[in-house]
Amino acid sequence: MxxxxxxxxxxxxxxxxxxxxxxxxxxxxxxxxxxxxxxxxxxxxxxxxxxxxxxxxxxxxxxxxxxxxxxxxxxxxxxxxxxxxxxxxxxxxxxxxxxxxxxxxxxxxxxxxxxxxxxxxxxxxxxxxxxxxxxxxxxxxxxxxxxxxxxxxxxxxxxxxxxxxDRLRAPSLAGRPARDRPLADPVDPRLVGRDRPFDVVLGVPLDRTPEEGAWPLRVDPAHPVLFDHSLDHIPGMALMEAMRQATLALTHPLPLAPVKMYATFTRYVELWGAAVVRARVEGEASGGEVPVRVSVEQDGEVAAAGLVYAGPIPSGAVTA
Missing domain, CATH: 3.10.129.10 (Hotdog Thioesterase)
Structure with missing residues (x-):
């Protein structure tokens, strides 16, 4: 097109x-x-x-x-x-x-x-x-x-x-425990481009090297934006936020932003089950952009996957 x-x-x-x-x-x-x-x-x-x-x-x-x-x-x-x-x-x-x-x-x-x-x-x-x-x-x-x-x-x-x-969701909802899993402790908000722990969707890393990492997913159903209304699963925009935060965690302290993101969703991510966000730097940076491959896994299966390109933030980018 x-x-x-x-x-x-x-x-x-x-x-x-x-x-x-x-x-x-x-x-x-x-x-x-x-x-x-x-x-x-x-x-x-x-x-x-x-x-x-x-x-x-x-x-x-x-x-x-x-x-x-x-x-x-x-x-x-x-x-x-x-x-x-x-x-x-x-x-x-x-x-x-x-x-x-x-x-x-x-x-x-x-x-x-x-x-x-x-x-x-x-x-x-x-x-x-x-x-x-x-x-x-x-x-x-x-x-x-x-x-x-x-x-x-x-x-x-x-x-x-x-x-x-309702028929699609019935099997998963029937197995929902009485209480959802407690949220993992958040990473330092500064590592993922956030000011408040409440806005952090990654827990303390399960594994971490300079090129890749794995974090527990932590999304609070009380969050007023990610959960603008009640849902029985973690919404797609919250999963994209996890992809962003994992990318920034790997590229910290470079002043970068997710200028491109390509995300796919193959299954629901349940609120009550443990989910892991995995990310790795994918190849060399090109044109100042760092490519990062991210996945969200639950019950041993990939539920969402994305390719994020983190690009430099222009300095003093304020227009009249």
């Missing part, structure tokens, strides 16, 4: 006036809604408007640049909005994410003196229906800021009924 570096999508300013209803993006807190509007462009493409705050309680800026994982969350929300608002997917459907990836130009994501308005070109493919109801799709997203390309990404998911999802 050709992606122009400069594009005038003529997004109506009204698309940025307010956030979309929170149920469209499966969020409970209005503050966690990034999408502000959408309109159809053609039979396969939609224009989606998004706004990022100058400071977010969890996805905060570093070195004057927006957190790249905001791109992943925005792609996730854009896919939900297109599915519900444009393709008439019922709001009670459950979504199963299979993969999510992004690439960003950090210099183009400099934090300004106000919130950052982004215009997304969302192109859908592999659209599937079960009867007349959406059953899944793949979406490719191009991010434009002031008409210039600053990032891109894509993801795919299935949509299933609540009854089908």
């Amino acid at each position: 050709a992606t122009p570096d400069v594009l005038d999508l003529s997004a109506d300013p009204a698309l940025f006036e307010q956030t979309v209803p929170r149920q469209l993006v499966h969020r409970s807190a209005v503050s966690e809604v990034m999408i502000t509007g959408w309109r159809a462009l053609d039979e396969k493409t939609s224009v989606v408007a998004a706004q990022w705050p100058r400071a977010h309680g969890f996805y905060g800026p570093a070195g004057g640049c927006h957190d790249p994982l905001l791109a992943a969350e925005t792609i996730r929300q854009a896919g939900l909005v297109v599915s519900h608002a444009q393709l008439d997917c019922p709001l009670d459907r459950r979504f199963l994410m299979w993969d999510l990836s992004y690439e960003v130009n950090l210099a183009g994501l400099a934090v300004g003196t106000g919130p950052t308005d982004l215009t997304l070109r969302f192109t859908r493919s592999q659209v599937r229906h079960r009867g007349s109801t959406l059953a899944g799709l793949r979406g490719h997203v191009d991010f434009y800021r002031d008409g210039r390309l600053v990032g891109m990404g894509e993801g795919s998911f299935d949509c299933v009924s609540r009854a089908a999802h």
Whole structure:
């Protein structure tokens, strides 16, 4: 797919006036809604408007640049909005994410003196229906800021009924113990780009060398962003956060950020079972970017895997 570096999508300013209803993006807190509007462009493409705050309680800026994982969350929300608002997917459907990836130009994501308005070109493919109801799709997203390309990404998911999802989850939920496993002690927040232990999703390392490491996964269901609403499993965005933190732990103290991430999800990660995050530096750094291969394992199986490229944070990246 050709992606122009400069594009005038003529997004109506009204698309940025307010956030979309929170149920469209499966969020409970209005503050966690990034999408502000959408309109159809053609039979396969939609224009989606998004706004990022100058400071977010969890996805905060570093070195004057927006957190790249905001791109992943925005792609996730854009896919939900297109599915519900444009393709008439019922709001009670459950979504199963299979993969999510992004690439960003950090210099183009400099934090300004106000919130950052982004215009997304969302192109859908592999659209599937079960009867007349959406059953899944793949979406490719191009991010434009002031008409210039600053990032891109894509993801795919299935949509299933609540009854089908309950049947899928029943065997695992039947074996859930009365109490979930206690959280492991966190690593030093400074090693993983965090300020507070509460935001750390890696426990004290099980194994560690300069090139690779293994950490217990620790995700608190009380976390207001990673668990914006109650779930019976660890969500995909929390697993991507674990991939980010494992990457930063291996590359510390270099001032790097996850400028590219390609994640796949093959099975649920249960809240009550022990899970391990494994990471290793993959080859030599290229163009200042360090590639890190990460996996999340539970019960001896890989549940999620990713390739993260940690790139330098531009110095003084603040735009007017």
